[in-house]
Amino acid sequence: MSTYVYGIARAGADVPEDLTGIGDPPRPVRLVGHAGLAAVVSDCPEELRPKRRDLLAHQRVLTEAGRRTTVLPMRFGSVSEDDEAVAAVLAEHAAHYEERLDRLAGRVEYNIKAVHHEDAVLHLVLAGNAELRSLAEANRAEGGGSYEQRLRFGELVARAVHDREVQDADLVRGALAPLAEEDRPGPESTGWFLNHSFLLKEPAAGALLKEADRLQRDHPQLDLRVHGPLPPYSFTE
Amino acid sequence: MSVVPAQGGGAGGTSGLYDVLELVLDRGLVIDAFVRVSLVGIEILKIDVRVVVASVDTYLRFAEACNRLDLEAGPHRSPGLPDIVGQITEDGARGKTKGALSGAAQSVKDALQQVRGDGDSAPARRGTASRKKEESE
Incomplete structure (x- = not known):
C-alpha cells in the first residue's frame, strides 16, 4: 500500500483526529514519525489523478493541520512506496526540514x-x-x-x-x-x-x-x- | 478587492481553489524519493500569457472596447482632450509611416491624409518636425 504525503511537521504535531484526506471514500490522515519529525500522510488510493476532489482534500488537510502546528506543505501528488520509505526520507533530510519549520513557524x-x-x-x-x-x-x-x-x-x-x-x-x-x-x-x-x-x-x-x-x-x-x-x-x- | 479566506475548509476553500490551483500543483515541497502522480492535462495551466495577448481576437476585442468607450466621461478622462482635434492630422501622418513599416493595408484615413499631403506637403513636414520636437522633450 503506497503512502500519500501531505506535508512535514514536528513530532507530536497536533493534527485533528478525525481528519480525512484524498480518495473516495476519504482516507484517514495519520502521522509517520521519525527523527523528531512527523509526516502528515494517508493511504494512497490505487488510482490518483489531479481531480478537483483530491486537490481540495490536499489543500484542506494542510489548512486544518497548519492551523495548529507548522507544516511544510508538499506539492500535490507526492506518493511514497510505504511508511518506512517516508521515515527514511525524514531521517535523511532532518536538519533541512527542521530549519524550514523554524523559518515558517507562525507564518x-x-x-x-x-x-x-x-x-x-x-x-x-x-x-x-x-x-x-x-x-x-x-x-x-x-x-x-x-x-x-x-x-x-x-x-x-x-x-x-x-x-x-x-x-x-x-x-x-x-x-x-x-x-x-x-x-x-x-x-x-x-x-x-x-x-x-x-x-x-x-x-x-x-x-x-x-x-x-x-x-x-x-x-x-x-x-x-x-x-x-x-x-x-x-x-x- | 476580493479576499478569499483559505482557512475555514468547506465552502470557503472550494470557492478559492481555482485561484490557488497553480500553487497546489506547482509549488510546495518536492522530495526526489517520492513519486509524483502523473499530472496529465496540467501543462495547460502553463500556457504563456503572451500567446493570448498576441492573439488577433484580443486586438479586435480591444479595438471594439475602445470604440465603445466614452472618452469624455469616466475617471480617466484625459486633461488634454481639447487638443485632440489638432493632433489628429499630425498623428494621421505618423500612422502612414507605421502602416508602411508594418506592411498593413493603408487605412482610409491614411489615404485621405496622403491626398491632402500631396496637394500641400508643407504642413506634413511641419507636422513631422513639431512631433520630433515633442518626442525629444
Whole structure:
C-alpha cells in the first residue's frame, strides 16, 4: 500500500483526529514519525489523478493541520512506496526540514493576483497616448473602422495595455513587499498580470490587506485578488 | 478587492481553489524519493500569457472596447482632450509611416491624409518636425 504525503511537521504535531484526506471514500490522515519529525500522510488510493476532489482534500488537510502546528506543505501528488520509505526520507533530510519549520513557524502565505478592469485600463492608456486617442476617434468616425484598421489599432492598444501591466505589477509588488518578510513570484499562468506570494506572520496580514485596499482605491484600474492565509507552498525551499 | 479566506475548509476553500490551483500543483515541497502522480492535462495551466495577448481576437476585442468607450466621461478622462482635434492630422501622418513599416493595408484615413499631403506637403513636414520636437522633450 503506497503512502500519500501531505506535508512535514514536528513530532507530536497536533493534527485533528478525525481528519480525512484524498480518495473516495476519504482516507484517514495519520502521522509517520521519525527523527523528531512527523509526516502528515494517508493511504494512497490505487488510482490518483489531479481531480478537483483530491486537490481540495490536499489543500484542506494542510489548512486544518497548519492551523495548529507548522507544516511544510508538499506539492500535490507526492506518493511514497510505504511508511518506512517516508521515515527514511525524514531521517535523511532532518536538519533541512527542521530549519524550514523554524523559518515558517507562525507564518502564512498570502497570494495576490492582479488583473485590470478592462474599461478602466483602456481609458487610462488612451488618456495617456494622443496617437491612440486620435486613431480611436478616427475609427469611430468611420463606424468602427475596417478589419485592418481595427486590427492595427487593437494591436497598438494591446501593447499599451501590456506596458501598463508591467508598470502596475511593479507598483503592487513594490507597495506590498515591504509589509512581508519574504516574497516570491507565483508560477506564470494566464488570467492575471501579477501572481505573487508573500510570507508573513499572521498578525501582519491586516496591514497587507489594508495596503491592497488602498492600492485599489488609488488606482481604479486595479482588481486585486487576495488569497490567504494559505499553507506556505511558495516558501518550502 | 476580493479576499478569499483559505482557512475555514468547506465552502470557503472550494470557492478559492481555482485561484490557488497553480500553487497546489506547482509549488510546495518536492522530495526526489517520492513519486509524483502523473499530472496529465496540467501543462495547460502553463500556457504563456503572451500567446493570448498576441492573439488577433484580443486586438479586435480591444479595438471594439475602445470604440465603445466614452472618452469624455469616466475617471480617466484625459486633461488634454481639447487638443485632440489638432493632433489628429499630425498623428494621421505618423500612422502612414507605421502602416508602411508594418506592411498593413493603408487605412482610409491614411489615404485621405496622403491626398491632402500631396496637394500641400508643407504642413506634413511641419507636422513631422513639431512631433520630433515633442518626442525629444
